[in-house]
Amino acid sequence: MKKIAIFASGGGSNFKVIYEKIISWDIPAEICLVISNNPSCSAIDFAKQNSLPTFIVNKSLYPDSYSRDTILMQNLLKAEIDLICLAGYMKMIPENIVTYFENRVLNIHPALLPDFGGKGFYGMKVHEAVIQSNADESGATVHFVDAKYDHGPIVAQEKVNVSADDTADSLAQKVLAAEHRIYSKVVKAYCEDRIVWKNNQPRIEVAIEN
Ligand code: GRF
Numbered sequence: 001m002k003k004i005a006i007f008a009s010g011g012g013s014n015f016k017v018i019y020e021k022i023i024s025w026d027i028p029a030e031i032c033l034v035i036s037n038n039p040s041c042s043a044i045d046f047a048k049q050n051s052l053p054t055f056i057v058n059k060s061l062y063p064d065s066y067s068r069d070t071i072l073m074q075n076l077l078k079a080e081i082d083l084i085c086l087a088g089y090m091k092m093i094p095e096n097i098v099t100y101f102e103n104r105v106l107n108i109h110p111a112l113l114p115d116f117g118g119k120g121f122y123g124m125k126v127h128e129a130v131i132q133s134n135a136d137e138s139g140a141t142v143h144f145v146d147a148k149y150d151h152g153p154i155v156a157q158e159k160v161n162v163s164a165d166d167t168a169d170s171l172a173q174k175v176l177a178a179e180h181r182i183y184s185k186v187v188k189a190y191c192e193d194r195i196v197w198k199n200n201q202p203r204i205e206v207a208i209e210n
Contacts, residue, residue: 002082002191005033007089012043014087014108017180018187019050027184029191032079035072037091053079069094076101083190086145087183090122098147103202105145105152106190108183110175112157113141117150127168127175138162138171140179142186144202155195155202158182 004022006015015034021027034047037058047054055075062068073096076084086093086107098105109117111126116138121129130138139159146152158178162171186204189195194205 002029003032003080004029004187004191005035005076005079005081005084006031006043006047006087007035007084007093008041008043008087009036009038009090010041010043010088012041012046012087013176014179014183015043015085016046017184018085018087019046019052021184021188027188027191029083029187032081033075035075036089043087065094069096073097073100083187084145085183085187092149093145095147098145103144103153103197106155106183106186107143107145107150107152108179109141109143109150110138110172110179111141112137112139112159113143113150113154117141119149121150124168124172127171130162130171131166131168136162138175140175140182142182153200153202155186155189156182156204 008015019031022029022031031052034052034054036044036056039056044054057068057072062071084101084105111117111130116126116129137159139157141154142156143154144152158181160174160178189204194207195202196205
């Protein structure tokens, strides 16, 4: 069974969907750590309510970046984490962690990368930019994390239509529903060792039914 660390800063709806699929035995994994920079976010509240171990790391608690990165790494190693899932985490993942956990850190982004990604494209800003561009589709992307924002190898995408009367808010809702579907699908595939690499590109292998 894979050991997962969730990183979240906000509502944590993606985290909650993954958690529900784990406790219903759909995803063969265990959430061993929930990490946040924000001690009072809903994701941390949810983790505590469900007795999941939490760890808070931010500048107030660890002013110096080296101590911050080191303590985070120590916690991940101590929990013997196999997979890190970023689920609305608003901070950059330290380089030591990206390097050590190469191809073991997943992120969900609320647009069809490489469009509307990179520095400055987060939260509602993404949806506002999509609406302003008059694009007729958007969607969600799950990708492995590398050293650049929203840049690593893409594992899965799901498109949603942008209709003429969509606002950033209505688009966010449609995309979030797609996020919940594809993130849990990718995490499940990872935990079942069904992500295969060819020419440095990951792909999900279809599960074989028994
Ligand atoms: C999602 O839109 C995700 O794509 C982005 O942050 C948001 C987090 O939502 N990275 P939630 O906290 O999982 O509800």
